[in-house]
Amino acid sequence: MKGRVFTEFFAHVEACHGADMVDDIIEAARLPHHGAYTSTGSYPFQEMVSLVTALTEATGQPLPVVLEAFGTHCFESWVGYAPQYFATSRSLFDVLEGIDQFHETEVRKLYPDAELPSFVPERRDGRTLVLGYRSCKPLAPLALGVIRGAAAHLSQPVALRCEPAEDARGPYTRIHVELLRPAG
Numbered sequence: 001m002k003g004r005v006f007t008e009f010f011a012h013v014e015a016c017h018g019a020d021m022v023d024d025i026i027e028a029a030r031l032p033h034h035g036a037y038t039s040t041g042s043y044p045f046q047e048m049v050s051l052v053t054a055l056t057e058a059t060g061q062p063l064p065v066v067l068e069a070f071g072t073h074c075f076e077s078w079v080g081y082a083p084q085y086f087a088t089s090r091s092l093f094d095v096l097e098g099i100d101q102f103h104e105t106e107v108r109k110l111y112p113d114a115e116l117p118s119f120v121p122e123r124r125d126g127r128t129l130v131l132g133y134r135s136c137k138p139l140a141p142l143a144l145g146v147i148r149g150a151a152a153h154l155s156q157p158v159a160l161r162c163e164p165a166e167d168a169r170g171p172y173t174r175i176h177v178e179l180l181r182p183a184g
């Protein structure tokens, strides 16, 4: 996982719980390098698991709640890299349908060795978009948070729901995105 994700996580924890909490979770996670991450470096995903677990233990918040809030923070921080892609005139569904291509072009320029998830559109109508989320990491709640951040940015509020799914390539998560104010 890219160091950038870890530094974002610390910024998010500091904003929500204060700088002492960042020190506390770094200590509790027993990291080999005491929490020193560089943005473009790559680090074991297990270190993120240890940090997120330490935060759930320190705050009593359930894991999905922690991950989803972090996902929304990520979107708000990342949107500045591509303001034109997230222009408020765009439809949320168009943005989400293009997210794989966005990751593979724009994000790859910044982080050539990033391990990026994939979001494959399965069904779309005026009200609902169904995306198949696949990743080598179990981060569906983080994806929900990023999508919620995008929806808020575009002023297109949504209800989100996940269900486990499987095809010939194996298990994945189906994310249902429902517009609360359908366009037109």
Ligand code: HEM
Pocket (backbone or CB within 6 Å): 001, 002, 004, 005, 078, 079, 081, 082, 096, 099, 103, 107, 111, 113, 114, 115, 116, 117, 134, 135, 136, 137, 139, 140, 142, 143, 146, 147, 150
């Ligand atoms: C609605 C828009 C977006 C969605 C739904 C989304 C979703 C995600 C998710 C769920 C992950 C976690 C990794 C995984 O699941 O395997 C991720 C990773 C990442 N995304 Fe996005 N993302 C979006 C936009 C962006 C933007 C605008 C940037 C701009 C720089 C970005 C950069 C990254 C980076 C750097 C990673 C980390 C890759 C790694 O650790 O190797 N994403 N994205």
